[in-house]
Amino acid sequence: xxxxxxxxxxxxxxxxxxxxxxxxxxxSFKYLFENNFSGLEVDILFSKDLVPVITHDFFxxxxxxxxxxxxxxxDENIKIISKTFKExxxxxxxxxxxxxxxxxxxxxxxxxxxxxxxxxxQLFEILNxxxxxxxxxxxxxxxxxxxxxxxxxxxxxxxxxxxxxxxSNLSNQILVSSFDWRVLKEFKLQLPNISRGYLSTxxxxxxxxxxxxxxxxxxxxxxxxxxxxxxxxxxxxxxxAWHPLYRDITKRNVEISHEENLPVNVxxxxxxxxxxxxxxxxxxxxxxDYPVKLKNLCEKKNIKWF
Numbered sequence: 001x002x003x004x005x006x007x008x009x010x011x012x013x014x015x016x017x018x019x020x021x022x023x024x025x026x027x028s029f030k031y032l033f034e035n036n037f038s039g040l041e042v043d044i045l046f047s048k049d050l051v052p053v054i055t056h057d058f059f060x061x062x063x064x065x066x067x068x069x070x071x072x073x074x075d076e077n078i079k080i081i082s083k084t085f086k087e088x089x090x091x092x093x094x095x096x097x098x099x100x101x102x103x104x105x106x107x108x109x110x111x112x113x114x115x116x117x118x119x120x121x122q123l124f125e126i127l128n129x130x131x132x133x134x135x136x137x138x139x140x141x142x143x144x145x146x147x148x149x150x151x152x153x154x155x156x157x158x159x160x161x162x163x164x165x166x167x168s169n170l171s172n173q174i175l176v177s178s179f180d181w182r183v184l185k186e187f188k189l190q191l192p193n194i195s196r197g198y199l200s201t202x203x204x205x206x207x208x209x210x211x212x213x214x215x216x217x218x219x220x221x222x223x224x225x226x227x228x229x230x231x232x233x234x235x236x237x238x239x240x241a242w243h244p245l246y247r248d249i250t251k252r253n254v255e256i257s258h259e260e261n262l263p264v265n266v267x268x269x270x271x272x273x274x275x276x277x278x279x280x281x282x283x284x285x286x287x288x289d290y291p292v293k294l295k296n297l298c299e300k301k302n303i304k305w306f
Contacts, residue, residue: 001172001195002134003241003284004263008304010285011294012039012138014268015056019106019289022064022094024054025115026126032291033130038306041138041267041287044120044161046151051085052120052161055093057207058142058150063100066092081150088117106289120161124168134306135173138197138265138287143180145217158186165191177243179211182220188238197241197265198234202248231257231264241265241284246274251281258282272297279303 004010016028024042032040043056060078067073068090080088094115096103120139127137143151151157165171176187177197184196202212211218212230221233231253234242242257246266257264265285269275275294278286288294298305 001136001175002306003136003175003195003265005304005306008306009279009283009294009298010039010134010136010265011037011291011298011305012041012136012265012285012287013037013291014041014287014289015043016040017289017291019109019270020292021110022096022112022115024056024118025093025112026118026122027112027115029123029126033126033132035292035295037291037295038132038134039136039138039285041140042123044139044141045080046157046160047083047085047088048081049084049086050152050160052164053080053085053088054118054120054123055080056142058144060091061102063097063102064093064095066095068092072097079150085119091117093117120164124164124170127170127173128168135170136175137170137173138175138177140199141176141178141180141183143178143183145180145182145220154180154182154186155190157183158190162190165194175241177241179208179218180220181218181237184237184239185220195240196238197243198237198239199243199267200230200248201245203245205245208245228253228256231260231262235260235262243267243287246278246286249278249281249283254282269294276301 013032015023017031021028021031042054044052047053062073062076065073095111096109175195175197177199179199200212201210204210215222231242241263243265246269254264263284266278266283267287269286269288
């Protein structure tokens with residue numbers, strides 16, 4: 001797997017291409033490959049019958065989910081893990097409600113008919129049907145050390161996907177990531193040849209609480225550190241990449257990460273000025289909801305991408 005190329009930016013389509021097509025859908029992934037992108041980021045949760053499924057939130061999102069009658073769901077408390085995979089197929093995730101606060105962020109996202117929550121096997125099947133050079137599949141495993149009964153325990157998470165990953169013919173292109181570093185510890189134990197990217201945020205966001213602080217349960221360790229030492233901690237844990245929130249990035253902590261031979265892939269960068277600043281700071285990869293926008297910007301500024 002090539003995580004970094006000198007003087008190149010790796011473009012990762014975030015949740016497929018969320019700004020253009022419904023997130024984490026098979027059509028959104030196909031859009032990336034048909035536009036010659038080789039990096040994608042997807043989110044993994046588990047159904048009641050322990051099928052690894054591709055969706056972002058622990059609960060069905062009422063702003064992105066319709067029932068089979070075409071009505072937006074109203075119940076905000078339907079856990080993904082409370083439904084079997086077959087039951088999850090009773091929901092359509094091919095649109096975003098443009099009247100919601102979430103939907104207003106993605107007014108140009110196209111709506112598609114009959115889109116279902118896919119499983120990991122379906123993604124692997126699509127990937128194997130394309131011949132993609134420099135492919136990187138960033139599988140983000142959703143897990144929380146703070147709330148129980150949202151996903152299996154970290155040890156079980158890895159056991160549930162181990163065989164599927166090993167049989168995918170894609171293990172050399174897979175980069176697993178998580179905010180819950182306990183999951184990454186289990187990947188190191190059970191699938192040591194799979195590359196690991198350590199997600200971090202030092203800011204409280206609406207759906208992502210900061211996870212970098214002393215005695216943080218998210219980190220699975222209890223170090224004393226300052227924010228410039230995060231790449232060193234990740235390297236000590238055997239990580240292959242650092243995945244910070246782009247607003248946490250400075251030129252200096254990118255330099256420190258590179259001194260540790262640790263590529264930096266930032267999330268989620270959608271504005272041109274932020275894209276250019278990340279490139280100026282020397283990051284290796286950018287996750288974006290608008291991969292074509294980033295590609296066009298790179299080509300306009302004579303910046304190489306892959």
